[in-house]
Amino acid sequence: MPHVSCSTRICYVVPCFKMTSPYFMQSRSVVTRIPGCRPAASLGSKLNRRRNVDPVPSVAVKVEVEEARISEQTPSSAPLSTGGCHELLQHAPVQPKTEADTLPLSSHRRRRRQLKVEYDKDEGVAPVKTGHWEPPDWKKQLEFIREMRRSRDAPVDNMGAEKCYDTGAPAHVRRFQVLVSLMLSSQTKDQVTAAAMQKLRAHGCTVENILNTDDETLGKLVYPVGFWRTKVKYLKLTSAMLQKEFGGDIPKSVEELVRLPGVGPKMAHLAMDIAWDQVSGIGVDTHVHRISNRLGWLRKPTKNPEETRKALEEWLPRELWSEINWLLVGFGQQLCLPVNPLCSVCLNQHSCPSAHKNSPTKRPKARSPRSPDPTSSLKIKTESGQNSAAKDDRTKEESLPTPVSPTRQRRRLKTKVNY
Structure with missing residues (x-):
């Protein structure tokens, strides 16, 4: 196959990353043309590493066909300047979509493993006992x-x-x-x-x-x-x-x-x-x-x-x-x-907390009608004492003879004599 020359020289091919945005659904390759580079040797060496085939004839044909197709689709495009480097996006052959392309973004991420929380055991600390309460002895x-x-x-x-x-x-x-x-x-x-x-x-x-x-x-x-x-x-x-x-x-x-x-x-x-x-x-x-x-x-x-x-x-x-x-x-x-x-x-007199204590006596409340008033009790006592003293005086007076005047005694004697 004769050697094919191009108006622009291909220096190297860099594959771009696959984007998940809807604007970039197909994989593309970036073709960079730099003057002064050898197209056949550089392109063959690059593609020979990626694909173990003879790259020179097929790559040159593909580049020429793609350039012709691009020039026909964009006739009014501006000519390339000879004084600088220009980059040209070139469509690579469309590959069929795989299951990895159709999965959502979250499925590409690595699944999180379930974490098991474990606590360090304090070997030196004794566990707290929660036994039921019971009285001593x-x-x-x-x-x-x-x-x-x-x-x-x-x-x-x-x-x-x-x-x-x-x-x-x-x-x-x-x-x-x-x-x-x-x-x-x-x-x-x-x-x-x-x-x-x-x-x-x-x-x-x-x-x-x-x-x-x-x-x-x-x-x-x-x-x-x-x-x-x-x-x-x-x-x-x-x-x-x-x-x-x-x-x-x-x-x-x-x-x-x-x-x-x-x-x-x-x-x-x-x-x-x-x-x-x-x-x-x-x-x-x-x-x-x-x-x-x-x-x-x-x-x-x-x-x-x-x-x-x-x-x-x-x-x-x-x-x-x-x-x-x-x-x-x-x-x-x-x-x-x-x-x-x-x-x-009782045999429990030394361990019983209520031993040798008098039983509480029931007392009426302070304001209950049964509770006596201390002042009233004093009044009752004093009145009863006064009454008893008065009674004693009366009995003494009654027991003592009443004094009689001398004139009264003479009259009694006269009456007795007359009778």
């Missing part, structure tokens, strides 16, 4: 209470709710009698409750008999328990509810037991333990409430038995919930009395 105090209650001779041991039902009755009747004994024990001593239950059992302590008994007869049977009139009404309403909703038996859950008239949380938990043999909570009465506060078994003092129950259940092990009521009730009936507790014979 409570195990030792509990063992002392068990030792003091070893004889089992308190009223609750012989006349409590566990001893008040008829052992020979059917199961549902025994459970009903346990519930009745718990309802009667509120604000009442165990001795009075046991006597009332004995009379009820002789009369027939079943749901049907309670409903068929009039209020007057039922009141005579439960008298003298505390609030016996109110408890008679509760017994009637509870019996009717048990017959209608539970078939004459008592409920088997605390939620349903509390719905019964006259049944509170303490009675419900004790009924679940005694009647159904299920530990659902701690039965807290006045004795358990008082002794728990005295021993310091609560994180902060409580005001009622329900608050005491919740506070005890937070830390006391569940296997002790059934035993704690029996222990503390008998301990409160014999030693830890409400007034003047026997701290001198």
Whole structure:
């Protein structure tokens, strides 16, 4: 093939970068013409590195064809000056679009890896313990209470709710009698409750008999328990509810037991333990409430038995919930009395924070009508003293003889003589 010469000499070819803008959708090459350069040698050497083919004939033909086509399309273009370098954009062969060209810009970027945050472990620092709170020396105090209650001779041991039902009755009747004994024990001593239950059992302590008994007869049977009139009404309403909703038996859950008239949380938990043999909570009465506060078994003092129950259940092990009521009730009936507790014979006198302290006496408020006015008491005392002094003077005056004048004495003597 003969050598092809061009009017302009091609020095080198620089490929331009592919642009992602819509204005630059095709790849182009920049052809730079510089005078004084050898076209064949430089072009062949450049293209020989990129493509392993013979570059001289084909490149020269392509350059000539492209120049002819450009000159035909732009006839009015200005002639190239011979004194400087001119750059000419030359279209390269169009390449088909690949999948990389059609992907969005964000897909060309490297995907971010998910970072895993890890914290350095402080080997020298010990972890903070978040154990539950419990009172100090409570195990030792509990063992002392068990030792003091070893004889089992308190009223609750012989006349409590566990001893008040008829052992020979059917199961549902025994459970009903346990519930009745718990309802009667509120604000009442165990001795009075046991006597009332004995009379009820002789009369027939079943749901049907309670409903068929009039209020007057039922009141005579439960008298003298505390609030016996109110408890008679509760017994009637509870019996009717048990017959209608539970078939004459008592409920088997605390939620349903509390719905019964006259049944509170303490009675419900004790009924679940005694009647159904299920530990659902701690039965807290006045004795358990008082002794728990005295021993310091609560994180902060409580005001009622329900608050005491919740506070005890937070830390006391569940296997002790059934035993704690029996222990503390008998301990409160014999030693830890409400007034003047026997701290001198208690084994916990050295660890109990309330040991050897007098029980607070109930005093009327300063502005209550029962509280006497100190000034009025003084007035009453002074008036009573004055009245008593006046009475004493009167009695003395009456006892002393009245003085008689001498003339009066002579007249009396004359009258006597005349008679």
